[in-house]
Amino acid sequence: MQLNKILKNINYEIKAGNIKKEISEIKYDSRAIKTGNLFIAISGFKIDGHQYISQAIENGATAIIIEKELEVYEKDITYLKVENSRQVMSILAKNFFDNPLKEIKLIGITGTNGKTTTAYLLYKILQKYAGQAALFGTISNIIGSETLSSNRTTPESLDLYRYFAQMKKKGIKYGVMEVSSHALDLYRVESIDFEAAIFTNLSPEHLDYHQSLDNYREVKSRLFSQLKPNKYAIINADDPNSEYIKKKSEAQNLSYSLDTKSADLYTTEFKLKQTGLEYKTGGKLVANFKLNLGGLFNIYNSLAVVLTALVLGIEKNIIKKALADFDSVPGRFEIIDQGQKFQLIVDYAHTPDAMENILKAALNIKKNKLIILFGCGGDRDRSKRPLMAALAEKYADSIIISNDNPRSESPTKIFKEIEKGFSSNFTNYSIIPDRKKGIKAAIELAKKDDLVLLLGRGHEKYQVIKERKIELDDRQVAIQALKDRE
Ligand SMILES: CC(=O)N[C@H]1[C@@H](OP(=O)(O)OP(=O)(O)OC[C@H]2O[C@@H](n3ccc(=O)[nH]c3=O)[C@H](O)[C@@H]2O)O[C@H](CO)[C@@H](O)[C@@H]1O[C@H](C)C(=O)N[C@@H](C)C(=O)N[C@H](CCC(=O)O)C(=O)O
Numbered sequence: 001m002q003l004n005k006i007l008k009n010i011n012y013e014i015k016a017g018n019i020k021k022e023i024s025e026i027k028y029d030s031r032a033i034k035t036g037n038l039f040i041a042i043s044g045f046k047i048d049g050h051q052y053i054s055q056a057i058e059n060g061a062t063a064i065i066i067e068k069e070l071e072v073y074e075k076d077i078t079y080l081k082v083e084n085s086r087q088v089m090s091i092l093a094k095n096f097f098d099n100p101l102k103e104i105k106l107i108g109i110t111g112t113n114g115k116t117t118t119a120y121l122l123y124k125i126l127q128k129y130a131g132q133a134a135l136f137g138t139i140s141n142i143i144g145s146e147t148l149s150s151n152r153t154t155p156e157s158l159d160l161y162r163y164f165a166q167m168k169k170k171g172i173k174y175g176v177m178e179v180s181s182h183a184l185d186l187y188r189v190e191s192i193d194f195e196a197a198i199f200t201n202l203s204p205e206h207l208d209y210h211q212s213l214d215n216y217r218e219v220k221s222r223l224f225s226q227l228k229p230n231k232y233a234i235i236n237a238d239d240p241n242s243e244y245i246k247k248k249s250e251a252q253n254l255s256y257s258l259d260t261k262s263a264d265l266y267t268t269e270f271k272l273k274q275t276g277l278e279y280k281t282g283g284k285l286v287a288n289f290k291l292n293l294g295g296l297f298n299i300y301n302s303l304a305v306v307l308t309a310l311v312l313g314i315e316k317n318i319i320k321k322a323l324a325d326f327d328s329v330p331g332r333f334e335i336i337d338q339g340q341k342f343q344l345i346v347d348y349a350h351t352p353d354a355m356e357n358i359l360k361a362a363l364n365i366k367k368n369k370l371i372i373l374f375g376c377g378g379d380r381d382r383s384k385r386p387l388m389a390a391l392a393e394k395y396a397d398s399i400i401i402s403n404d405n406p407r408s409e410s411p412t413k414i415f416k417e418i419e420k421g422f423s424s425n426f427t428n429y430s431i432i433p434d435r436k437k438g439i440k441a442a443i444e445l446a447k448k449d450d451l452v453l454l455l456g457r458g459h460e461k462y463q464v465i466k467e468r469k470i471e472l473d474d475r476q477v478a479i480q481a482l483k484d485r486e
Pocket residue numbers: 028029030031041042043044045046047048049052138151152153154155156180181182183186
């Protein structure tokens with residue numbers, strides 16, 4: 001595509017060269033550049049992409065987007081200076097791929113907890129309704145019959161538009177996407193026209209990055225302030241931040257609730273069962289729903305999804321059937337049943353709020369003692385650590401603390417910060433750093449009718465310790481430990 005066309009709606013200053021040239025592709029990593037590409041130099045947190053401009057040119061880049069002045073501008077290369085490279089990347093991508101979203105309805109989901117679960121539930125309905133759909137999120141990126149692995153919750157804008165172009169090519173009309181706070185702050189979804197946006201909930205998380213809860217909330221609300229007036233905001237009315245989110249949105253605001261009759265969709269009754277849940281709704285839709293998922297929080301996730309499906313014009317029976325047929329989300333309340341005499345659940349709770357929710361759900365289904373294993377990720381919000389310990393002390397009968405993903409931090413230091421959350425005289429816990437050994441110990445502790453909860457890593461297949469990435473899947477380790485115990 002001609003560079004001048006790719007630059008539509010962008011403010012830039014031509015530092016050198018001309019904009020009448022053909023661009024074969026756009027890249028933000030110099031290592032991936034090929035002949036005729038446009039390279040976007042980003043001043044990152046760790047690395048300054050501007051340092052790699054000469055490498056990009058060597059690899060064939062003919063045009064460069066910069067957000068800083070350079071000392072030398074090479075001959076025959078076009079240099080365009082912009083205010084913010086990441087922000088511009090989102091518009092460049094939209095232009096380059098001829099905005100595939102013109103023909104696609106995309107639903108964005110944000111909130112501290114429940115994004116992945118809600119996305120999977122909605123994906124299932126969309127798939128049933130439209131035959132094929134797409135999903136972008138923490139566990140994987142799915143485009144119709146193709147499943148790609150995912151490294152982050154929300155990909156970079158350029159990668160997103162590449163996926164949207166694939167959707168268009170395959171004739172996929174509906175997609176659902178988790179939108180993380182990092183993505184909103186780093187302009188990954190900046191130019192996207194969402195058909196609807198869902199707000200699940202908000203509690204302290206990623207404060208290492210956002211510095212304060214107010215900043216975090218403001219960033220989350222951007223998904224709603226960017227909605228066009230004829231689009232939909234689907235908001236959890238029971239979250240204390242719902243009014244704030246509503247005020248930021250000029251779209252059609254709709255709410256769901258477990259107890260407010262003034263919400264657009266609410267439950268009139270619900271039952272939490274051993275292996276699932278049932279509820280009746282009032283408001284926009286009067287109907288009964290059954291799900292195989294456990295936990296009160298999953299009523300919230302599914303209410304959000306039902307309300308979204310309704311505004312998309314999907315019939316009640318399709319919604320009900322899709323939810324009833326839904327098995328589970330990998331690593332979320334995932335029941336491991338090898339015929340053992342106790343219950344075993346793997347869950348991704350890695351925030352205090354998620355942990356409290358899963359522990360309450362556990363109390364509801366446990367028949368005897370509750371054994372939990374958890375840890376806290378390194379290079380992530382440290383304020384979560386003592387809070388998670390306090391919750392463990394409050395709800396569990398036995399506690400094992402073990403490594404999550406220590407990343408660059410010292411595991412011992414992480415454990416010390418976790419321990420600070422226990423009462424001063426509390427000693428009823430053990431620290432087993434090696435996660436495999438920890439899981440084995442938790443399973444060996446379990447007696448008939450106990451409930452073992454392995455928390456924090458859910459679907460994760462690798463553990464990150466310093467620079468090393470080690471294969472480790474809680475579910476596989478648990479299954480092996482159950483076999484060894486026999
Ligand atoms: C804080 C954050 O989000 N950082 C992201 C950011 O990193 P950065 O700004 O540090 O990038 P950098 O590594 O300094 O590189 C700067 C630029 O130089 C380029 N470069 C680099 C080397 C080279 O040889 N040539 C070159 O051109 C890079 O491609 C990049 O464009 O941009 C990078 C490129 O896109 C991302 O990989 C990186 O995600 C890191 C790995 C990360 O851990 N992100 C997490 C915190 C994250 O995004 N999490 C959220 C939320 C999770 C949730 O709660 O669900 C998520 O959406 O996953």
